[in-house]
Amino acid sequence: MNIQLTHIYKRFGAVQANDDVSLDVEAGTIHGLLGENGAGKSTLVKMLSGFITRDSGEILLDGKSISVKTPADGIRSGVGMLHQDPLDFPPMSVLDNFINGRPGRLFIDRRSAVKEFKAIAEQFNFVIDTEEQVGLLTMGERQQLEIVRLLSLGVRTLILDEPTTGISASQKTALFAALKKLAKQGKSIIFVSHKLEDVEELCNNVTVMRAGKVVGSSAIPCATSKLVGMMFGRExxxxxxxxxxxxxxxxxxxxxxxxxxxxxxxxxxxxxxxxxxxxxxxxxxxxxxxxxxxxxxxxxxxxxxxxxxxxxxxxxxxxxxxxxxxxxxVGYLPADRLREGLIWGLTIQEHVVLRTPSDGLFVNREASHSVAETAIKTFNIRGKTDTRVGQLSGGNQQRTQLALLPxxxxxxxxxxxxxxxxxxxxxxxxxxxxxxxxxxxxxxxxxxxxxxxxxxxxxxxxxxxxxxxxxxxxxxxxxxxxxxxxxxxxxxxxxx
Amino acid sequence: MKENPTLHTKSPVSQLNRGLIYQGGALMLSLLFVAVIILLTGESPLHVVSALVDGAFGTPDQFARVFATLTPLVLCASGLIYTFTAGLYNLGVEGQIVIGAIASTLAIRVLQGQLPPPLVIAVSILAGTLGGVLWGLLAGALKVYGNISEIFAGLGLNFVAQGLAIYLIFGPWKRPGIASMSGTEPFDDAFALGRFGQTDAAPVALAIAVIVLVATIVIMRNTHFGLRLKAVGQNPRAAFILGMPSTRLLLSSFLVCGAFAGMAGSLQVVGLFHRLIPSISSNLGFLALLVVMLISFNAVWIAPVAFFFSALNVGSLQLPMALRMESSLSGVIQGMLVLFALLARGFSERNRKTRS
Structure with a gap:
């Protein structure tokens, strides 16, 4: 399926996340979307797959303009997306996850579902037990399950958002082989990543984004220094x-x-x-x-x-x-920053107060304010003392966590x-x-x-x-x- | 878009405005809804409003009754601020009122004639407070150590407390000769809190409620304890990793809420009924839950909202006489307000999420 995104705009509050972005992806190719975190890559593909709606711009699939408002719309028009954090149901079995979200009648036909699952999984040498609980699978296996599920829904364009984060080397090899095979079948693949070597290894073409804009695109192979230059504007x-x-x-x-x-x-x-x-x-x-x-x-x-x-x-x-x-x-810094490390609704300053040993009943606002200000300055956090940590980007949350370490x-x-x-x-x-x-x-x-x-x-x-x-x-x-x-x-x- | 390096802050003003618009809209909608219900019963909403105002503020007696209702409501709502902030739905607040009342009654029964009456009253209020603490901690222990949802623990303990009150009224503490739903034998007037004239309002009780309310506002805004409760309430795991004593904080919130609810129960005995009656809590605990949900757990708003609810409750008692309507209309109005307010918050939240 040929995909054309033209003049896409999307704004989140004060941030112009996508600023006049256009992207062409040909059927049968793997197209890399490269850029730093916060460059606007995820926003763009989420609009294509219907997870968020665009402010303006046009999406053309095989030349036809479409409107996608929900992920279900996306799948109906043949676009499926694999998210960075898998969107599955960990307590349920692989098979139940596979069946969920499929158009179905009143009763569930488990036997034909198993057959279909196995047929698709075998094509790509994915080995997953259909009765296993999804929560017990590795990240890579959960990805494979999601790919099989999307393909069974007739998806002709597959978007992958940072798929190589958190999977093993052998799972990455299997994933890349599967993606190449899918491209050969005529499907179009959009591969979102901030990892240069992955893009260089896998993709046919690459488009680089920076600060919400497309800064360039190229066929691969191309010189690494050229890509780095586009991504960061420097070495x-x-x-x-x-x-x-x-x-x-x-x-x-x-x-x-x-x-x-x-x-x-x-x-x-x-x-x-x-x-x-x-x-x-x-x-x-x-x-x-x-x-x-x-x-x-x-x-x-x-x-x-x-x-x-x-x-x-x-x-x-x-x-x-x-x-x-x-x-x-001893200090411990969890990986899941918003689930274990920080408290979404509290501000940077409030975190500082929580971390400092309290002498006395009342919070010393002036003292904690100045501590928070210093932390923001030394740790280069893009936020203010009264910014809630949930509103910070991942990188700034990590900086906040580091700043809070005694x-x-x-x-x-x-x-x-x-x-x-x-x-x-x-x-x-x-x-x-x-x-x-x-x-x-x-x-x-x-x-x-x-x-x-x-x-x-x-x-x-x-x-x-x-x-x-x-x-x-x-x-x-x-x-x-x-x-x-x-x-x-x-x-x-x-x-x- | 959680990876965006720049902040997704909207200007606080626009956020506040949107919240206000939603809340205002909710208020209008709920009033409209109530008006329609009144019209369906063949009455005019304006008549109902004037009857309600008249019922609440028509005479000094009625006005005083508004304050008598306000006192326990403010106490319980203040207590619930702590548990809600800690992320807990303390539905056991009703039972904590009842146990407070029972403990308070017990203290007077044991001590009357042995100590000077003012001292008896003071000890009685203290005993009621401790009773509430005990009942609150019991729910807390079931939650923290027994892994039982505080909602079910609280509801279960409510039944136990209510059962205990009825057992006492019809058993060991029954009136000489005949046991009745009207409660235990009233205490001597010496053991009643002083009142404004002949009305229902006891100034000491009201003063206690005001002190508790102000303390709650200050604690929630300015103390380490308040901030830590917030942290535990929003994310217990992260609070633990950051070094908060999570278990102790959860139990303290139950303790404080139990104390204030027990105090409210005690004041119902020494300030209002002068005896233990089966419906000693008058469902004020549940009403306090509505108040706190309506104000999204922000203690500053307790006073006006609790006052409004009290006036509504007292005023509606006049409806059967004035307009031959059900007094339960006040419950409908309160329920509608809370339901629409929660709906508005839900919509506002959903809107915020889809935008970012």
């Missing part, structure tokens, strides 16, 4: 983490067993030096989160000991409460510290973190971005289905070795 340099020089221990772990109702994870003896950065690699849900939550004191281990260096000596922390961990200088800290624990952030914010976040390390703070972070792990970690621990590797110095680590380990092949590493 960017990644910060470098200097080697750790300290020798005193920040956290010491002795034979830790942790787990939830799905898996048990055993972590062997481990000691982390002050100022050191430990990266946790592995497919999502392999135990990294459990490990981080245990180190933060949110989760209690079944067995083993945990010691944290507070005031120059190792203090036994096993079984202590989260509040005592906080007192010992100083000094002995240990910072983070999940996906830069997930969903553009390159500029990512670089900035790591500059801040590296500064903390130089002040003696140790960092343990989990990430699905292997480049991030290799770039910033001193040592890497790999999690794979409940197995935990020994820490490996980044200096002797290669990408292929890391990939094998994530897949479960531990060479010279202990399995539990």
């Amino acid at each position: 960017l340099a990644t910060p470098v983490k200097p080697a750790t020089s300290r020798t005193d221990t920040a956290i010491k772990i002795e034979g830790l067993t942790i787990g939830d109702d799905r898996m048990d994870v055993r972590v062997n003896d481990l000691s982390i030096k002050r100022g050191e950065v430990i990266g946790l690699a592995g497919l999502e849900g392999s135990g990294q989160r459990l490990f981080l939550l245990t180190c933060a004191g949110v989760l209690r281990p079944f067995a083993g000991k945990l010691m944290v260096n507070a005031d120059g000596r190792l203090a036994e922390m096993t079984g202590k409460s989260y509040h005592q961990f906080q007192k010992a200088g 100083t000094p800290l002995n240990l910072v624990l983070m999940e996906h510290p830069t997930r969903g952030l553009d390159i500029e914010s990512t670089i900035w976040v790591w500059q801040q973190l590296i500064m903390r390390c130089q002040g003696g703070t140790s960092i343990i972070f989990a990430s699905s971005d292997l480049d991030e792990i290799v770039q910033y970690s001193d040592r890497v621990i790999v999690f794979s289905g409940g197995k935990v590797s020994e820490p490996i110095a980044t200096a002797v680590l290669t990408a292929s070795k890391l990939g094998e380990m994530i897949g479960g092949k531990f060479i010279g590493a202990s399995a539990s």
